[in-house]
Amino acid sequence: MIHxxxxxxxxxxxxxxxxxxxxxxAGIVGEIVGCGRNQSNLRRAVELGVVDCYQTNPASAVTGAxxxxxxxxxxxxxxxxxxxxxxxxxxxIITDVGSAKRCVIEDIEAVFGDIPARFVPGHPVAGTExxxxxxxxxxxxxxxxxxxxxxxxxxPQAVSAVAALWEAVGAEVISMSAxxxxxxxAATSHLPHLLAFGLVDTLARWGGDEDIFQxxxxxxxxxxxxxxxxxxxxxxxxxxxxxxxxxxxxxxxEDLGVLTELVRCLDGQALERVFRNAKAVRDRYLxxxxx
Ligand SMILES: NC(=O)C1=CN([C@@H]2O[C@H](COP(=O)(O)OP(=O)(O)OC[C@H]3O[C@@H](n4cnc5c(N)ncnc54)[C@H](O)[C@@H]3O)[C@@H](O)[C@H]2O)C=CC1
Ligand SMILES: O=C(O)C(=O)Cc1ccc(O)cc1
Numbered sequence: 001m002i003h004x005x006x007x008x009x010x011x012x013x014x015x016x017x018x019x020x021x022x023x024x025x026a027g028i029v030g031e032i033v034g035c036g037r038n039q040s041n042l043r044r045a046v047e048l049g050v051v052d053c054y055q056t057n058p059a060s061a062v063t064g065a066x067x068x069x070x071x072x073x074x075x076x077x078x079x080x081x082x083x084x085x086x087x088x089x090x091x092x093i094i095t096d097v098g099s100a101k102r103c104v105i106e107d108i109e110a111v112f113g114d115i116p117a118r119f120v121p122g123h124p125v126a127g128t129e130x131x132x133x134x135x136x137x138x139x140x141x142x143x144x145x146x147x148x149x150x151x152x153x154x155x156p157q158a159v160s161a162v163a164a165l166w167e168a169v170g171a172e173v174i175s176m177s178a179x180x181x182x183x184x185x186a187a188t189s190h191l192p193h194l195l196a197f198g199l200v201d202t203l204a205r206w207g208g209d210e211d212i213f214q215x216x217x218x219x220x221x222x223x224x225x226x227x228x229x230x231x232x233x234x235x236x237x238x239x240x241x242x243x244x245x246x247x248x249x250x251x252x253x254e255d256l257g258v259l260t261e262l263v264r265c266l267d268g269q270a271l272e273r274v275f276r277n278a279k280a281v282r283d284r285y286l287x288x289x290x291x
Contacts, residue, residue, distance in 0.1 A: 016071025
């Protein structure tokens with residue numbers, strides 16, 4: 001079994017915090033050093049038993065670390081990498097949890113000049129609409145997937161170590177290319193979040209003085225839960241994965257245009273066909289989604 005004597009988590013929020021809690025419970029880490037910008041958040045992380053100690057200076061935090069997990073929003077990955085670059089030991093494994101992968105690889109390349117062999121891009125496909133260390137919980141990754149997107153030059157031993165880390169917290173690990181990851185996640189995660197934020201914003205402005213939300217049923221709550229997610233994190237994801245997101249949006253706009261016409265022309269048969277197909281597909285995938 002893997003053992004990490006000293007783990008450094010930069011960005012001790014929902015994901016970094018949950019991973020730290022789960023790894024501690026699994027008994028595979030020695031010391032966990034947290035790093036962030038906000039002292040009171042880091043103090044809380046120590047109180048909650050998420051990390052053993054903290055540093056606000058990333059360069060000091062990574063000193064002596066065997067593995068570093070970057071758990072900051074995508075827009076802050078490059079500045080953090082720039083701060084730690086000269087303090088890194090060449091044996092230290094670096095991984096991240098960002099929701100888009102090509103952009104993180106570009107950040108690494110921009111800061112290091114090439115892709116270090118011990119950098120393993122990762123993404124746990126698990127989360128909630130909550131953020132911050134208070135929302136962290138050790139079961140978050142149980143029976144969920146973590147996608148790794150190693151490159152040709154990535155050290156296979158570093159990939160195995162990061163895969164073992166995620167397996168230790170109950171995740172199933174899958175490897176694929178960063179581009180494939182970004183296209184799939186644009187469709188099933190980034191597009192739905194953008195639509196949920198957009199719908200709530202539209203309705204809020206449309207309602208004027210009238211509080212239309214007080215008449216909303218459970219379906220509205222289900223559809224818009226993810227619009228309670230962190231706006232800064234989602235701003236960063238949408239911008240970081242813009243190419244794949246724009247492709248998914250264009251596809252969706254076309255089909256929304258078709259649906260609009262079906263309603264306008266009172267084409268009930270065609271509408272029913274679309275709804276039947278959607279229901280069949282969702283019912284088929286539901287066991288997978290609820291694993
Ligand atoms: N929220 C979710 O459900 C999921 C999020 N992700 C990815 O995980 C990453 C983190 O997301 P969350 O944990 O949800 O966010 P979060 O907001 O809960 O935690 C982020 C933490 O990073 C800290 N931080 C921000 N800038 C920093 C900097 N420059 N230096 C040090 N610390 C800094 C913040 O203070 C905060 O504690 C994002 O890249 C996101 O795309 C991946 C899977 C699921
Ligand atoms: O809250 C939800 O249902 C999510 O979809 C959480 C989530 C957010 C970002 C990710 O990259 C992965 C999962």
